[in-house]
Amino acid sequence: MNTKTSRRAFLKVSVLASGGMLLSFNSLLLGKSFTREAMSLSAESFELNSFIKIATDGTITLMSANPEFGSNVKTSMPMILADELDVDWGKVTVEQADFYPERFQRQFTGGSQGIRLGWKPLRTAGATARRMLVEAAAKTWSVPVEEITTESGMLYHRGSGKKAGYGEMASLAATLPVPKDVQLKKLSALNIIGTSQKNVEGKSIVTGKPLFGMDYKQDGMLIAMVTHAPAIGQAIKSVDDKAARAMPGIKDIFTINTLRDDYERNAFDTTTFTEMVVVVGNTTWEVMNAKKALKIEWQLAPEKKIMVKGWGGSTQPVVIPAGLESTVTHKAKMKEMSAKPGNVLRKDGDPEGAFKTAAKIIERTYTAPYLAHNTMEPVNCFAHVTAEKAEIFGATQAPEFIMQTLVARLGLPKEKIHIRLARMGGGFGLRAYCHHILEAALISQKVNAPVKMVYTREDDMTYGIYRPTYTATYKAGLDEKNNLIAFHVRGGGVPEHAVHANRFPAGAVDNYLAEGWEINSNITIGAFRAPRSNFIAAAEQSFLDELAELAGKDPIAFRLELLDRAKTNPVGKNNDYNPDRYAGVLKLVREKSNWDQTKPNISRGVAAYFCHNTYVAEVVDLRLDGNKPVIEKVVAGVDCGIVVNPDAAANMGEGAIVDGIGNVLFGEMTFKDGVPEKNNFHQYKMVRQKDAPGAIEVHFVKNEEEPTGLGEPLFPPIFAAVANALYRASGKRYYDQPFEKQIQVNRSRM
Amino acid sequence: MATINLNINGKQQAVDVDPKTPLLWVLRDHLDLVGAKYGCGMAQCGACTVIMEGNAVRSCSLPVSSVANKKITTIEGLSANGDHPVQKAWLEHDVAQCGYCQAGQIMAAVALLGKKPNPSDEEIETAMNGNICRCGTYLRIKAAINTAAKS
Known part of the structure; x- marks a missing residue:
């Protein structure tokens, strides 16, 4: 979705939503209130558009459309509205909107796009509502619109001394036509955007209020748990549920089949197991115990051919191969494929010829394993499906992607399917895949009761939808003066490669070749914080570090030299980055980390990357305690344009850095005969308090560029920054993630 | 039963x-x-x-x-109004991202401060190492505990 389209679409919605205005909250959706809180307002409330409600007592309610998974959109996006509406942030109430795409357009949290794509529509919505209030005041006071000013939720007419709160004008404003070309504030006049505001749900979080899908409860609600095959590639052969049925509190046990093989799936209908045995009962503990008492025989699942509708709307056949796959086999196959040419993704100049003339050539291969998302809140969902309607409450990053499948599978029109968005106990990409919503809905439909379906941690970790396993081989040629004259990347993975052919250093090298190859698999994969970038940045930025060393250059100076080339005399036309902004974050981090000064007993590594529209460079200060890395400090330089909520932005950056440190050192999922070899945190090592850096500084480039994403871009560079610092600390390069068990001091190199 | x-x-x-x-x-x-x-x-x-x-x-x-x-x-029993010093420190440092682990983190912190009112950074790290935060808010957790210890 581009910003232009979304803005136009938004304005259309505004007109629709405010056309009749005095909208009754009771009539909006399925006979239920649009938001429960709205019902409790004692004063009469008026909608100025989809996002803004103003009550006659002056209460201002801002809707947060996007699902919240911890990136703080529920605070930062309404801040944008509030600024243009010209109200005091401390006096507004923020409510989570239900899924209602006709009103809100994009209700998707992912791809670090919330703020970027929300920036103009939200500013416009705020400014439009403000303008309608101004017009209402002008009409009431019979004065020209231009003479009215606003401040902190008040309207003023200086000439006559008249003033009124927004609440007093809301009912009239809501009847006015929606103005078309409203004036947005000058950037210098913004007074909420750019200030640090605390999480609007902070108090609820620290007092343990029910916020998450897992916390949901209603009268008559049953608990359901599913059992999927222990190995990916298996299907049910037989179920003996006799013992489980006899256990206390158990209501029903049955098998569900979520998606038929001939169902044309959407891109986010990724489902590892379409067959599951379901236990339904009164309480979680009873159901957990009965689940353990099931006796299920499994058999090999046959190869499946399915149709999948991609992002662009075109449908592609996909083969899900039969078989039980293992990490050992994946590694061998990847090694074999790495030696062969892949599909050419980009070629500039004559790489083969240039390598022949090169004075020095270096070639290195990098690998990374599958990763499990391991959100702290295991997958769960509430559903109540009757013959007339479906009520859903759960964690999802992407409600729009499941609606079509719910319609097809439940046999209800979408108007009768109401999805409410729970705060998510983490997302990281996992909750873009909504199989859990479908599973909960089918279970509720079958038992004809409200049901909360809950995965155990083991169900969650072994379900599939992992970050893929990748490899990339880099080769570079330097001439006699140590100039980079040839560059070749060949990347692959199961089942996708991670090569972004038009990203840096494409554009900075005359002779450049990028290739990709893929191996099909039945192990399901999905978006994982900065998909593909999270591996390729690690490989590329580790390689550039080694290449700079070969060229005898400082790693930052070497990158800046290449970026200067890409700016002054770029190679090719499709280079997917702005060399100035890229260089800007490197210069910022060089300054803020005092890169040019050495520190006693500290080894430093740097890496930089551009993804999700944001430029990031990071410096890691590390020392080894025996073979254990101790990260003293991480300094990040970030260019994401205007920063809406600086402290919250820093928090997310710190989190991405800690997340990356955990994954590069420990993160790993492996398979044996289709079975994920880790199923809980005793086996899957997560980053913990003791592994976190001593300090993290996140510095933002100050500019007036429109804001871009922040949830993902600080994640990819940390992998290589750690690898490069580890090299300097240990004298040994690290190529195969995770590194923890390989760390060893190479005395001969020290 | x-x-x-x-x-x-x-x-x-x-x-x-x-x-x-x-x-x-x-x-x-x-x-x-x-x-x-x-x-x-x-x-x-x-x-x-x-x-x-x-x-x-x-x-x-x-x-x-x-x-x-x-x-x-x-x-839920820590304070009537969410104003236990540890809760207040958590808000001051705006610790939470997704928030799912934070009740557990706060309770671990309260127990730590009950035994050691002025813990060193190392004592905080040891006491809090059993609580995973997948969002990686560890530095803010540590800072909030230090703030609560001073209050």
Whole structure:
């Protein structure tokens, strides 16, 4: 979705939503209130558009459309509205909107796009509502619109001394036509955007209020748990549920089949197991115990051919191969494929010829394993499906992607399917895949009761939808003066490669070749914080570090030299980055980390990357305690344009850095005969308090560029920054993630 | 099934459950106290942390029969208005991202400060190492504990 389209679409919605205005909250959706809180307002409330409600007592309610998974959109996006509406942030109430795409357009949290794509529509919505209030005041006071000013939720007419709160004008404003070309504030006049505001749900979080899908409860609600095959590639052969049925509190046990093989799936209908045995009962503990008492025989699942509708709307056949796959086999196959040419993704100049003339050539291969998302809140969902309607409450990053499948599978029109968005106990990409919503809905439909379906941690970790396993081989040629004259990347993975052919250093090298190859698999994969970038940045930025060393250059100076080339005399036309902004974050981090000064007993590594529209460079200060890395400090330089909520932005950056440190050192999922070899945190090592850096500084480039994403871009560079610092600390390069068990001091190199 | 007397957040109450039921599920399913979270079910992540007789314990792995009559505090019982010094420090540092683990983190921090009112950074790291935060808010957690210790 581009910003232009979304803005136009938004304005259309505004007109629709405010056309009749005095909208009754009771009539909006399925006979239920649009938001429960709205019902409790004692004063009469008026909608100025989809996002803004103003009550006659002056209460201002801002809707947060996007699902919240911890990136703080529920605070930062309404801040944008509030600024243009010209109200005091401390006096507004923020409510989570239900899924209602006709009103809100994009209700998707992912791809670090919330703020970027929300920036103009939200500013416009705020400014439009403000303008309608101004017009209402002008009409009431019979004065020209231009003479009215606003401040902190008040309207003023200086000439006559008249003033009124927004609440007093809301009912009239809501009847006015929606103005078309409203004036947005000058950037210098913004007074909420750019200030640090605390999480609007902070108090609820620290007092343990029910916020998450897992916390949901209603009268008559049953608990359901599913059992999927222990190995990916298996299907049910037989179920003996006799013992489980006899256990206390158990209501029903049955098998569900979520998606038929001939169902044309959407891109986010990724489902590892379409067959599951379901236990339904009164309480979680009873159901957990009965689940353990099931006796299920499994058999090999046959190869499946399915149709999948991609992002662009075109449908592609996909083969899900039969078989039980293992990490050992994946590694061998990847090694074999790495030696062969892949599909050419980009070629500039004559790489083969240039390598022949090169004075020095270096070639290195990098690998990374599958990763499990391991959100702290295991997958769960509430559903109540009757013959007339479906009520859903759960964690999802992407409600729009499941609606079509719910319609097809439940046999209800979408108007009768109401999805409410729970705060998510983490997302990281996992909750873009909504199989859990479908599973909960089918279970509720079958038992004809409200049901909360809950995965155990083991169900969650072994379900599939992992970050893929990748490899990339880099080769570079330097001439006699140590100039980079040839560059070749060949990347692959199961089942996708991670090569972004038009990203840096494409554009900075005359002779450049990028290739990709893929191996099909039945192990399901999905978006994982900065998909593909999270591996390729690690490989590329580790390689550039080694290449700079070969060229005898400082790693930052070497990158800046290449970026200067890409700016002054770029190679090719499709280079997917702005060399100035890229260089800007490197210069910022060089300054803020005092890169040019050495520190006693500290080894430093740097890496930089551009993804999700944001430029990031990071410096890691590390020392080894025996073979254990101790990260003293991480300094990040970030260019994401205007920063809406600086402290919250820093928090997310710190989190991405800690997340990356955990994954590069420990993160790993492996398979044996289709079975994920880790199923809980005793086996899957997560980053913990003791592994976190001593300090993290996140510095933002100050500019007036429109804001871009922040949830993902600080994640990819940390992998290589750690690898490069580890090299300097240990004298040994690290190529195969995770590194923890390989760390060893190479005395001969020290 | 058995009747078990519980002392939770200063309130005596009896529950009639399978005595092997972990305290976590009694809190969540029977007593509507959902602040303690389910994360792993095997005392590995700390999301379910509550305080029992002054100690941080993992409620997911404690059979309810073993905690009868013991003094248990959950996040809901920490303060009437969310103004316990640790809660206030958490808000001051705007610690949470997704927030799912934070009730467990706060309870672990409260237990730590109960024993060591002025913990060193190393003591904080050791005491808090059992509580996973997948969002990676560890530095803010540490800073909030230091702030709470000073208050």
